[in-house]
Amino acid sequence: MKSLVIAVVLSIMNAGGLGAATSVAKFPTAASQGLQYVRFKMVPCGANLPRASEMLTLISGGPLQVGFVDTQGQAFIDILHPGDVTIFPRGTLHFELNVGKEEANYISALNSQNPGVVTSSVSILTLPLRSVATAFNITQQAVKKLDSTIYASATGLKKTSKSGCVPGRDITVDF
Incomplete structure (x- = not known):
């Protein structure tokens, strides 16, 4: 089965951009797999603060400033350019911020069917x-x-x- 991430049921558009996620309704094989796949189109200076473990690939635009704080309180911050990948460990406070002049297009794989945002x-x-x-x-x-x-x-x-x-x-x- 395949799903077009662009044509999904769950999509949120606001001042920071668009987040479009796969859904079990459109992608039934995702049921109970503990995974979510989201396509983001983030405007310059847009930000995202998800709560699940995440593997992020910047496709185009940006760059993105990304980072997380580990359980010892140490911050890990990086700048991603198109083609770069990063991973945010489970249970860490993390963020994504488009610091570029262009819309940032990226894909995130998350470790939950319902990853949510905190x-x-x-x-x-x-x-x-x-x-x-x-x-x-x-x-x-x-x-x-x-x-x-x-x-x-x-x-x-x-x-x-x-x-x-x-x-x-x-x-x-x-x-």
């Missing part, structure tokens, strides 16, 4: 106010102010003009 900023700020304030060593008022600037939705590709991202500038692992 936007860390949205998720953290759903915890009790004093817990977040304690974790960041800031006042509860500072948490409320931060919460007022966060995306309303945890799903889909993100894009903001407030992040300081300028397409094609600062293509480095240090930013």
Whole structure:
């Protein structure tokens, strides 16, 4: 059986771009395999924060700044150009950010039929106010102010003009 990733049931389009995933309805052999295949078309300065283990191949455009934080708190950041592949280990907080001037087209293979997205900023700020304030060593008022600037939705590709991202500038692992 084959599935056209472009013509799928599950697709999310928003300011950050398009994510189109295979679905069991269109691709029945995927049922209970524990896998998901997603095609992304990310606009410049668009970002994605998935939660599953992931193998990502940049097909065209970008480049992408990618990275994850391991269980020891060490960050691993890299820049991907077309043809490059990276892997994000299971259970790591990770991200993808299009730092280029062109739309980034990439494919991700994920280790779950329902990989989902966990936007860390949205998720953290759903915890009790004093817990977040304690974790960041800031006042509860500072948490409320931060919460007022966060995306309303945890799903889909993100894009903001407030992040300081300028397409094609600062293509480095240090930013």
